[in-house]
Amino acid sequence: MEDETIDPRQRLAFSPVIAPLAMEFSELCKRILRDEPTTNYIQEMVNVHTHEEHFHWQWLLEDMEKMGIDYPMRFSDAVRFLWSDHTKVSRSMLPLFERYTRGSHPIIRLVAIEVSEVTANVFFRSTMSAALQLQEMTNTEFRYYGMRHNHIENTHTLHTPASMQIMKEIEVPEEIHQKILEFIDVAFEYFTDLINEFHAYIMTHSYQVPFARVYQSEQLLSSV
Structure with missing residues (x-):
């Protein structure tokens, strides 16, 4: 991600794969975590x-359009991609997190947010170089991968000194302590698998034709 000799669009060519995760996180916030x-x-x-x-x-959708990878396609092709093996990990975040957080103690929901936030901080720091290069190339801001998102992640209300002090003083009930530890391990394992999924995609797909292999595999299946 930090190798500036590689075209920044190629370094971010996993963008179609992250789309299910981005949409699912929105659903997680609105339907599961919020009460x-x-x-x-x-x-x-x-x-x-x-x-x-x-x-x-x-x-994310804005950045994909600015990178030139917002291709028109048939609805059936979009569905095939979104439910392909390329997005298997990305699209599994919601059911995984929902298993631990639906109807759960608010502390577990808070832990779900913090696990996601600390991972996002590492991720968006790694995309910063490519985003800045793209901004110079296109003279336009990349809000998802660039400074805007990174700044927002570090200035959430949860991360103000007052909120941090409140979190430090939270006493975790013994009956949910072990479940929290289990969830943390599962969540970080998930995010590790997710990054591996992104890496596998950019190693086998060009940003110029990001969906070509999906079409090829479908053609092979249809000929069987």
């Missing part, structure tokens, strides 16, 4: 974060 109204102060912190976070998928 309004609430009198629980931890849940209120979660609610505020979900309102700050759920629209970021729009920036």
Whole structure:
């Protein structure tokens, strides 16, 4: 990701693969993590974060269009790609996180957010170089992969000094402590698999024809 001798569009050629995750995270925020109204102060912190976070998928679509990989295609082809092996990990985030967070203690929902945030910070720092190169090439801002998203991730209400102090003082009930530790391990394993999925895609697909292999595989299947 930081090798500036590689075309920045190729370094971000996994963008179609991250799309299911971006959309699912929006759904996770709106349908699973958010619980309004609430009198629980931890849940209120979660609610505020979900309102700050759920629209970021729009920036991804903008960046893909600016990179020139927003190709028109038949609806059936789009469905084939979104449910192909290329996005197997990306599209599995919602059911995985929902298993641990639906109807759960607000602390577990807060942990789900923090695991996602710390991973996002590492990820968007790694995409920064490519985004800045693209901004110089196109004279336009890349909000998802560039400075805007990275800045937002580091200035959420959850990350203000007051919120951080509140989180430090949270006492975790013993009955959910082990479940939280299990979820943290599962979540980080998921994000590791996700990055491997991105890497596999950019190693086998050109940003110039990002869906070519999907079409080829479908043609082979249809000929059987």
